[in-house]
Amino acid sequence: MGANRVAVVGVGQTKYAAVRGDVSLPGLLREAVFRALQDAHMTIDDIDAIVVGKAPDFFEGIMMPETYLADALGAVGKPLFRVHTAGSVGGSTAIVAASHVQSGVHERVLTVAWEQQSVSEAMWALSFPIPFQQQLVAGAGGYFAPFIREYIRRSGAPDDIGILVALKDRLNALKNPYAHLHETEITYDSIKESFMLWEPIRYSETCPSSDGAIAMVLAGEEAAEASAAASGVRPAWVHGTSMRSEPATASGRDQVSPLAGVQCAADVFAQAGITDPLAQIDVVEMYVPFSWYEPMWLENLGFAPEGEGWRMTESGRTSMSGDLPVNCSGGVLSTNPIGASGMIRFGEAAMQVREQAGDHQIDGVRTALGHAQGCRPVLRHVGPGIRQAVVVPTSAKSETPGRGFVITGIVTMVVAVLGVVIATTLLGGSVDLEGLSRDVVTEGASESEVPGRIGFRIIEDISSDEGDSMTVGVATGGPSGGLECRILDAGGDEVEVRAGSVNDSFVASGIRSDWEPVVVAEDLPAGSTWRRARLRGSPPGPLTTRGGARFQGGSGGDHRRHVRLPPTGLRDPRGRRRRWGDRADRSDPDDRGPGRRQPVAA
Amino acid sequence: MRKVAIVSVAQSDHRRAVPELNEVEMVQPVIQAALEKVGAGIADIDFTCSGSSDYLAGQAFSFVMTLDALGAWPPIAESHVEMDGAWALYEAWLKIQAGHAQTALVYGYSKASPGDLPTGAESAARSLLLLAVVARLDRDGGVAGPGDDRLRRHHRDRDGADRTPQPDRGAGEPHAQLKGSAPVEELLACEYICDPLRRHDCAPITDGAVAVVLAADEPAREWVDRPAWLTGIDHRVDSHNFGARDITSAPSVALAARNAGVHDGPLQVAELCAPFTHQEMILRNELSLGEEVQVNPSGGALAANPIMGAGLIRLGEVADRIMSGEVDRGVAHATSGHLLQQNLLAVMEGDR
Numbered sequence: 001m002g003a004n005r006v007a008v009v010g011v012g013q014t015k016y017a018a019v020r021g022d023v024s025l026p027g028l029l030r031e032a033v034f035r036a037l038q039d040a041h042m043t044i045d046d047i048d049a050i051v052v053g054k055a056p057d058f059f060e061g062i063m064m065p066e067t068y069l070a071d072a073l074g075a076v077g078k079p080l081f082r083v084h085t086a087g088s089v090g091g092s093t094a095i096v097a098a099s100h101v102q103s104g105v106h107e108r109v110l111t112v113a114w115e116q117q118s119v120s121e122a123m124w125a126l127s128f129p130i131p132f133q134q135q136l137v138a139g140a141g142g143y144f145a146p147f148i149r150e151y152i153r154r155s156g157a158p159d160d161i162g163i164l165v166a167l168k169d170r171l172n173a174l175k176n177p178y179a180h181l182h183e184t185e186i187t188y189d190s191i192k193e194s195f196m197l198w199e200p201i202r203y204s205e206t207c208p209s210s211d212g213a214i215a216m217v218l219a220g221e222e223a224a225e226a227s228a229a230a231s232g233v234r235p236a237w238v239h240g241t242s243m244r245s246e247p248a249t250a251s252g253r254d255q256v257s258p259l260a261g262v263q264c265a266a267d268v269f270a271q272a273g274i275t276d277p278l279a280q281i282d283v284v285e286m287y288v289p290f291s292w293y294e295p296m297w298l299e300n301l302g303f304a305p306e307g308e309g310w311r312m313t314e315s316g317r318t319s320m321s322g323d324l325p326v327n328c329s330g331g332v333l334s335t336n337p338i339g340a341s342g343m344i345r346f347g348e349a350a351m352q353v354r355e356q357a358g359d360h361q362i363d364g365v366r367t368a369l370g371h372a373q374g375c376r377p378v379l380r381h382v383g384p385g386i387r388q389a390v391v392v393p394t395s396a397k398s399e400t401p402g403r404g405f406v407i408t409g410i411v412t413m414v415v416a417v418l419g420v421v422i423a424t425t426l427l428g429g430s431v432d433l434e435g436l437s438r439d440v441v442t443e444g445a446s447e448s449e450v451p452g453r454i455g456f457r458i459i460e461d462i463s464s465d466e467g468d469s470m471t472v473g474v475a476t477g478g479p480s481g482g483l484e485c486r487i488l489d490a491g492g493d494e495v496e497v498r499a500g501s502v503n504d505s506f507v508a509s510g511i512r513s514d515w516e517p518v519v520v521a522e523d524l525p526a527g528s529t530w531r532r533a534r535l536r537g538s539p540p541g542p543l544t545t546r547g548g549a550r551f552q553g554g555s556g557g558d559h560r561r562h563v564r565l566p567p568t569g570l571r572d573p574r575g576r577r578r579r580w581g582d583r584a585d586r587s588d589p590d591d592r593g594p595g596r597r598q599p600v601a602a
Numbered sequence: 603m604r605k606v607a608i609v610s611v612a613q614s615d616h617r618r619a620v621p622e623l624n625e626v627e628m629v630q631p632v633i634q635a636a637l638e639k640v641g642a643g644i645a646d647i648d649f650t651c652s653g654s655s656d657y658l659a660g661q662a663f664s665f666v667m668t669l670d671a672l673g674a675w676p677p678i679a680e681s682h683v684e685m686d687g688a689w690a691l692y693e694a695w696l697k698i699q700a701g702h703a704q705t706a707l708v709y710g711y712s713k714a715s716p717g718d719l720p721t722g723a724e725s726a727a728r729s730l731l732l733l734a735v736v737a738r739l740d741r742d743g744g745v746a747g748p749g750d751d752r753l754r755r756h757h758r759d760r761d762g763a764d765r766t767p768q769p770d771r772g773a774g775e776p777h778a779q780l781k782g783s784a785p786v787e788e789l790l791a792c793e794y795i796c797d798p799l800r801r802h803d804c805a806p807i808t809d810g811a812v813a814v815v816l817a818a819d820e821p822a823r824e825w826v827d828r829p830a831w832l833t834g835i836d837h838r839v840d841s842h843n844f845g846a847r848d849i850t851s852a853p854s855v856a857l858a859a860r861n862a863g864v865h866d867g868p869l870q871v872a873e874l875c876a877p878f879t880h881q882e883m884i885l886r887n888e889l890s891l892g893e894e895v896q897v898n899p900s901g902g903a904l905a906a907n908p909i910m911g912a913g914l915i916r917l918g919e920v921a922d923r924i925m926s927g928e929v930d931r932g933v934a935h936a937t938s939g940h941l942l943q944q945n946l947l948a949v950m951e952g953d954r
Binding site for chain 2: 003004055056057058059063064066067068070071075076077078079080081082083084085086087092095096099100102103104105242243244245246247248249250252253258259260263264374
């Protein structure tokens with residue numbers, strides 16, 4: 001017996017902020033609730049049941065707050081249900097709400113998730129006193145950092161992948177009016193120079209502590225179609241939901257890539273008829289509270305082979321212009337009212353499918369994936385359990401599996417306001433690799449890894465008058481702005497680029513994988529240096545420079561003069577980036593360390 | 603609606619304090635017992651859901667720890683509500699109705715002993731002072747009060763834990779924390795602990811746990827001879843505001859009772875979750891229970907009240923009586939809130 005169909009027909013969010021002192025807790029919820037109802041063209045009277053979720057009651061100091069919210073939520077005389085599954089609760093709440101409809105018991109369900117973190121201190125609320133937990137664990141970051149270090153060691157990822165994720169998400173957040181953090185001045189270097197909290201997690205690679213709420217209206221088939229007819233916006237049909245939990249003490253648990261996540265993704269993809277997630281899913285909102293979790297979840301959820309997730313991030317494939325945009329809303333890194341964070345992922349995914357994401361909308365989204373995750377720090381010598389929740393909504397009804405809207409959250413972010421654009425391009429070029437060659441070596445990329453593509457990451461000050469885009473960019477560089485790079489598409493036409501200035505300190509991500517572009521650098525002042533450009537393999541076409549520009553090797557010159565070395569020990573005295581598990585440190589090049597495991601079969 | 607039944611119930615022996623065990627250690631044997639009664643293992647369970655409170659545990663995300671009591675490896679489909687386990691059962695019931703699961707394990711538990719419930723240290727809404735105010739308002743509103751004749755019946759019910767025949771369990775296995783009762787006159791001669799509440803008007807502070815196995819039609823019949831079919835289940839909420847409604851009534855109880863079909867057939871037993879005596883009077887009124895209905899043969903929440911489990915225990919008690927053949931049809935109730943404002947009713951029937 002199959003479940004009844006359910007769709008997201010309304011999404012409402014509050015403006016997120018560190019402190020929403022202008023509203024009470026019930027007022028905060030109503031802000032989201034009534035926006036969602038308005039979106040669904042419904043009133044509270046149309047709602048059959050209400051499902052709420054939030055993280056620990058300690059955060060607001062109100063035990064079981066739903067017992068005093070019935071009036072504020074318009075729930076009197078209706079079922080009011082309260083979910084709590086730790087950090088994943090927002091996602092779980094949406095899934096439980098979906099169950100209310102899928103069961104056939106209710107037709108229109110309002111679901112709300114929130115956190116008002118300003119009234120407590122989340123970090124210490126999640127830290128337990130010694131001797132009840134591991135030493136040196138302060139807050140969730142302290143708990144997760146060792147797993148990130150292990151990921152870096154296993155995968156051999158460059159040490160700045162986390163910075164790229166944070167930069168991308170925070171820039172995306174600029175396109176999302178609801179996002180908590182709107183850091184218009186953020187740059188690669190500003191993230192890099194932010195202080196180290198839990199190595200390798202820097203301050204700017206950490207989720208904020210936010211106040212806020214999100215609400216969604218879920219509806220069965222009939223109600224969804226009525227709502228769509230009234231609102232003119234297509235429903236985001238839910239094509240799959242799944243939750244998995246694993247215990248703290250299971251022998252063989254892999255906290256770098258939890259089996260719960262692998263199974264959860266496999267389950268939800270099976271429900272949604274998705275056999276090739278990378279090809280079939282248009283956009284993903286995943287739970288990335290600390291920057292490095294983007295590549296980790298990319299692998300865990302099946303978007304990248306083990307150890308390769310960071311390459312997707314680095315090459316810009318997860319940017320808004322990439323082939324798998326991740327967290328266009330800015331993600332948890334830009335907005336984190338813990339109890340709501342999971343549902344925001346789902347709500348943003350639904351907004352993408354409903355084409356309501358505004359400046360962070362990805363064109364032509366048909367299927368989106370939302371993902372939430374949570375776990376609990378250690379108590380009494382026991383590690384956390386991991387909870388995962390994934391929802392796949394589709395726009396099309398079930399007859400076309402995999403072509404539809406995923407309900408769980410994808411978000412796009414606005415970049416337009418910023419002076420900084422991260423553009424990732426995969427460039428084909430040959431060139432004049434002189435200056436680049438050294439980086440090629442130091443990056444450790446094998447000749448065959450990504451044949452014919454060069455990824456440039458352009459940091460800083462690529463600005464544009466128009467918003468976006470995508471295509472990558474122009475890197476204008478040199479201290480005086482003399483460098484210009486253009487990207488040519490496969491047909492040899494120049495892709496429009498933004499003007500701007502680039503100093504030598506950086507590069508960015510984000511490219512269209514379907515291009516075979518060429519980079520043109522012109523008017524480079526003599527002596528201009530690129531801090532780094534990265535080349536993978538032997539480019540098939542020419543990469544030309546004009547104006548006598550010379551790319552300088554990444555390890556030469558004084559291009560790091562602006563860079564304050566973080567206290568990470570990640571750089572060796574030569575300034576070369578060192579990675580955990582660097583092969584040079586090992587006698588057996590195939591040995592990636594004792595912790596390296598084969599992937600666990602799902 | 604799919605047919606869904608409770609097929610197994612297990613409880614801890616409820617006690618005032620279980621200082622030698624942590625939550626995981628307290629819950630684990632109960633879960634194990636519930637599964638063993640039907641010869642199941644965690645691998646036979648499609649969905650697991652629990653109810654508990656971080657505040658009582660004194661730790662954020664405390665419930666995650668009990669995954670260790672489940673043997674949840676490889677990972678399982680699992681969820682949690684910060685409500686009484688009866689609502690966890692409702693979530694599991696929805697999952698089965700949706701066809702996402704055939705079987706489910708549900709549990710609720712708490713260790714209230716380390717805290718200070720009567721002062722409201724955990725929750726002002728549970729403080730004795732607040733409940734006393736409500737009780738006084740209810741008494742003045744004509745519901746009931748200490749000394750009311752109707753309470754005499756209640757006190758008789760209360761010591762039922764010892765006297766009620768429990769053929770399915772054996773005489774040696776009462777779970778209740780408080781057994782028996784002094785004569786009513788003696789109780790009424792006791793001093794108030796917070797006027798108008800005397801000690802016997804209040805549920806005890808309890809550490810305990812309960813686990814239940816749910817199953818859809820087919821596995822239910824495979825597992826037990828006489829499943830306790832859930833023929834109706836519904837929950838509703840009322841305003842929590844003192845001034846917003848008549849607090850001598852509980853409209854959500856009557857509404858949920860209608861939706862669950864409580865009176866669609868003859869009732870033989872009712873297990874009501876009323877941690878305070880005045881609440882039981884309101885419940886009896888709202889449910890219009892006839893004289894033939896046996897109320898709280900287990901002793902009810904006044905005999906053992908592991909918060910977050912007391913409601914699920916009520917469902918388990920009715921289910922046990924149906925599975926044993928003692929009764930054919932009964933209703934169980936769970937509640938939340940200082941004004942008795944959130945109420946769940948479940949109707950169960952056995953095959954005849």
